[in-house]
Amino acid sequence: MSGLLEVIALHPADAERAEAGGADRVEVCGSLDDGGMAPTPQLVDQIRRATSIQVRPMVRLREGFGTDGGEAVRLRGLMSSYADAGADGMVLGFLNGLGDVDSGVIIELIGDGNWPWTFHRAIDACLEQEKAWAALATLPRLDQVLTAGSARDVEHGLTDLLDRAKGDPWAASVIMAGGGLHPDHVPWLARSGVRAFHIGKPARPGGSYKAYVDEALVRSWRTLIDDELRHRVRAATA
Template sequence: MSPLLEVEVRQVRDVAGAVEGGADRLLLTTESGLSPDLKQALGVIREASIPVRVALRLNESRTTTGGEFTRLCGLVGEYLALGAEGVMFGFLDAELGVDVEVCGGIAEANPGVPWTFNDAIDDCLETERAWRALRTLPGLDAVLASGSPRGLGVGYDELLAFAEGDRSAAAMLLPGRGLVAEQVPWLVRAGVGQFHLGPQSRPSGSYRAYVDAGHVRSWRLLLDNSM
């Protein structure tokens, strides 16, 4: 089976290029990285013929408050009611570890909903400890990671070594920021089965341009040929 290809979209006009290029799933977020409003989410979900996950985040930090927690749980239901397949979120505690209470609380409030832990994993102080925590969380099936807060340009070797040493974690890895074509075959051989495209899916790698079907298709072919 060919690896799953997820493409980040920010508006309705990004959807066609992602779908036509062969994406398997969309991740809807905003320029600020915060949760999109319901109108924006509805537009993207209606336009898409493939599953859509929606970013769940109300402030630009890696933490959240009690009031935000209630709103986050409610947002999940609202996005699902619009047709979303799942969500993406990730929160850390004061020690820069996975906030199991918050993340587990959101997941448990929405049983059966698949979700992605966002790239907050790259900010954790202890990777192995973070992964032990992640394995306790229900519904989690993807972890957006680059091996470094500075992206795969810096963290590739570490991420590859981690995947090679832990096949169960490799199956959940969703390499993203800074991913380049040469890295894909090695990650696939290490057991990684899903990949995320951000600016790589756009002309000149710019978010000012819409997602381009040709760019996505080149990655689709790369993944198809990497098995």
């Protein structure tokens, strides 16, 4: 049983090394300001040419998790350019002024596409989590939710992540744990049914984004995730 491992890529070299280490997908960011901003279509094209694994660019142009009608036009244009550059899917997520999932804006943005997409960590900023997850379940082609279970990090949100995965099979199927993820979290998450994991700093020497992704570090995460998921399967069938 193999889980999904996604690695943040800022350069083509990151994507090459992530693939060599066994990653399944890269999340492409133009910068990591405020948790990640949209890359240029040219960068997506370069990364697509550098790797054969899945590529999902971040679709976000401003601080926070809101947008408006004028920016939505730019975002749709970006997503079209990303798709033309070979992106397999997108990473996006917007909230309204009440701190709820902005389903109307999201449906408007994704309506022209046919690709799967990830709702990013905007979910962790929602004021009413039950309402937010219910809204996510209605959105078309959503196949991943990147969440730490907390607006801070996985360390602070781990209990909530475990409870949600154990109590909601659909949530367990779409949760991609990330945001301060540590190796010690993986066994707990795997036992709760989580199969997808996202890393940024842990894929780099010294945990620094000034360094390229390191193949050996990615490989260590690949091995850990697969070992824990195999252990879960053996325990379930014993």
